[in-house]
Amino acid sequence: MPRFAANLSMMFTERPFLERFGAAAAAGFEAVEYLFPYDHPADEVAAALRAAGLRQVLFNLPPGDWAKGERGLAALPERAEEFRRSVATALDYARALDAPMLHAMAGLAPAGEPAATAAYLDALRFAADAAGEAGRTLLIEPINRRDMPGYFLDDFGRAAEIIDRLGHPNLKLQFDIYHRQILHGDVLKGLEALLPAIGHVQTASVPLRHEPGTGELDDFRIFAALDALGYEGWVGCEYRPAGATLDGLGWLERACDPQDSRAAHNWRAPF
Ligand SMILES: O=C(O)C(=O)[C@@H](O)CO
Ligand SMILES: [Mg+2]
DSSP states (O other), X not given: OOEEEEETTTSSXXXXXXXXXHHHHHTTOSEEEOSOOTTSOHHHHHHHHHHTTOEEEEEEOOOSOGGGTOOBSTTOGGGHHHHHHHHHHHHHHHHHHTOOEEEOOBOBXXXXXXXXXXXXXXXXXXXXXXXXXXXXXEEEOOOOTTTSTTBXXXXXXXXXXXXXXXOOTTEEEEEEHHHHHHHTOXXXXXXXXXXXXXXXXXXXXXXXXXXTTSSSSOHHHHHHHHHHHTOOSEEEEOOOOSSOTGGGTHHHXXXXXXXXXXXXXXXXXOO
C-alpha cells in the first residue's frame, strides 16, 4: 500500500493547528500536508513538526486573500508581482520545514483566456525555476468546478499539456483522485497515463469527500493500482472526516493490513 500523509487542514481539526501534528503522529502517520502554514512563524511550525517526529510532504503557496474567496494567484496577470513574492515566502517555509513539494494554486480566471494562460505559464516557469534552485518540486492540481467554480485549472488533460509544454524537471502534477473522479472519472486509466507527470496523489471518497472506502469508488483497489503502477510518492489524506477524525481511521488500518492489502494486490489492475 502507498504511504499516507495526514492532511492537517481537514483532519484533526478538533484541535488548534499546531496541536494537530502530535495527534497525527499518535494516530500512526509519519508525514503531513496542509493548505497553508502562514498564520504561524515557520520556526513554530517546524518545532511542532519535529516534536511529533513527522515529515512535511506538501503545502500551498500563499493564495491571495482566501477569506475573501481568492484561490491562488498564478493565472492572474495583474497579480504577477505578488505571485513572485509568494514564491519566496513559500520557499522560506519549505526550507524551515524541509518540505519537498509546493502546490501553486492558479486562481479564479476564465480557462481559455489568453492573458490568464500567458500569466500562468510565466508564473509556473518562474516558480519551478525557483523551486528547482531550492531543491523542491512545484505542483499544479486540477480542481473540480463544483467545489471551486471558476477555478482556472479544471481539466487534467490541460494540466498534463501545460506540464508537457513547459518541460520543467521541477514541475509535476498533483493528482487528487476526488477531483479526477468528479471531473472525468476513469481514475485508473488517468493514473496510468499521467504517472510520469505525477508528483503527488491525494485521496478522499466521492462525492462527500469523507474517509476512503465510503463513497462510489473502490479506494482500496485504487491504492493497490498505485502500487501496481510503481508509484512511490505519498498519498495525501485530503478528506473531511465524517465524524471525529480518530473514529474514522478504520480505513487506514484496513489499507495497512497485510491480509487486506494482499487481497487488493491479488486483484488484477487493468494495466
Ligand atoms: O482542494 C484541494 O484539493 C487541494 O489540494 C488544495 O490544495 C487546494 O484547495
Ligand atoms: Mg487536493
